[in-house]
Amino acid sequence: NAGVTQTPKFHILKIGQSMTLQCTQDMNHNYMYWYRQDPGMGLKLIYYSVGAGITDKGEVPNGYNVSRSTTEDFPLRLELAAPSQTSVYFCASRWAGVDYEQYFGPGTRLTVT
Amino acid sequence: QQQVKQSPQSLIVQKGGIPIINCAYENTAFDYFPWYQQFPGKGPALLIAIRPDVSEKKEGRFTISFNKSAKQFSLHIMDSQPGDSATYFCAASISGSGNTGKLIFGQGTTLQVKP
Numbered sequence: 001n002a003g004v005t006q007t008p009k010f011h012i013l014k015i016g017q018s019m020t021l022q023c024t025q026d027m028n029h030n031y032m033y034w035y036r037q038d039p040g041m042g043l044k045l046i047y048y049s050v051g052a053g054i055t056d057k058g059e060v061p062n063g064y065n066v067s068r069s070t071t072e073d074f075p076l077r078l079e080l081a082a083p084s085q086t087s088v089y090f091c092a093s094r095w096a097g098v099d100y101e102q103y104f105g106p107g108t109r110l111t112v113t
Numbered sequence: 114q115q116q117v118k119q120s121p122q123s124l125i126v127q128k129g130g131i132p133i134i135n136c137a138y139e140n141t142a143f144d145y146f147p148w149y150q151q152f153p154g155k156g157p158a159l160l161i162a163i164r165p166d167v168s169e170k171k172e173g174r175f176t177i178s179f180n181k182s183a184k185q186f187s188l189h190i191m192d193s194q195p196g197d198s199a200t201y202f203c204a205a206s207i208s209g210s211g212n213t214g215k216l217i218f219g220q221g222t223t224l225q226v227k228p
Contacts, residue, residue: 004156031214040122042202042218043157050213058215059115090156094214099145099164102216104156 001026004105006091012111013081021076021108023091029103030096032074034058034066036087037107043090049074050096081112115140117205119219126193127227134188134222136203141184143205147216148177148188151200160201161188193226200224 007022025032030051035043045058049068063085065077074093078085088109092102119136126132136146147162163170163177163186170177174191190197200223204216 033215035218040220042119042220043216044218045215048213048215056213092156096214097212099162099208100214101147101159101162102214104158106154106156 003027004091004093004103006089006105006108008108009106010109012113013078015081015083015112017081018077018079019081021078021089021091021110023074023076023105024072025074025091025093025103025105026072027093027103028071029093030071031094032068033092033094033102034064034074034076035090035092036060037090038087046076046089078110083112086110086112115217117203117217117219119203119222121222122220123223123225125225125227128194130193130226132190132193132197132224132226134201134203134224135185136187136219137183137185138205138217139184140205140207142207143217145206145208146177146179146186147204147206148175149202149204149218151202151221153199157202190224193224195226195228198224198226 004025033048034046047066049055091105094100094102148160149157150160151157176189179186203219
């Protein structure tokens with residue numbers, strides 16, 4: 001199993017442009033999450049999904065959108081990129097139920113300039 | 114009330130030392146407290162987790178101590194090794210019906226273990 005994969009690994013985006021960060025998991029996990037990681041700030045939840053067709057906002061959803069058309073894929077869309085969206089983005093997934101760990105992808109380092 | 118506060122921000126110890134990382138929370142509904150370890154350029158990975166019905170949990174050289182009344186928990190790394198150099202995150206979650214598995218993370222602690 002590849003686990004959770006994310007593409008691209010790195011990207012530089014110009015202010016005002018849009019892009020989609022891809023996330024795929026092959027563990028048949030119901031739940032998927034998008035986080036952003038900024039220095040000294042920990043990980044902040046952007047959006048999450050408890051199954052195909054079901055998504056909800058996390059702590060910092062502004063400027064982002066998601067969709068979940070399949071169990072495997074959970075893309076994150078950035079519209080009208082701003083410098084404040086410069087960050088490292090992590091996708092994670094887990095089984096439904098109690099106390100199951102979240103499995104994280106390797107991350108996407110995004111710079112908006 | 115949804116915050117988890119973690120300290121210190123960074124920590125340097127000699128090989129064999131016992132680094133201690135502390136976390137505090139306010140929301141008494143939290144009932145699952147995992148610790149994640151992150152190496153440079155990688156995603157976080159679960160290290161150890163505890164529920165508030167126990168005061169201590171050990172897995173190898175890693176120990177979580179939990180103080181429910183003080184709403185604090187800490188990670189101890191016994192006999193630390195240079196390979197333990199990483200960033201450590203505490204987190205908290207609410208389980209039960211309607212559980213979405215959302216984690217609230219602390220700010221992270223960067224640990225350096227010197228040879």
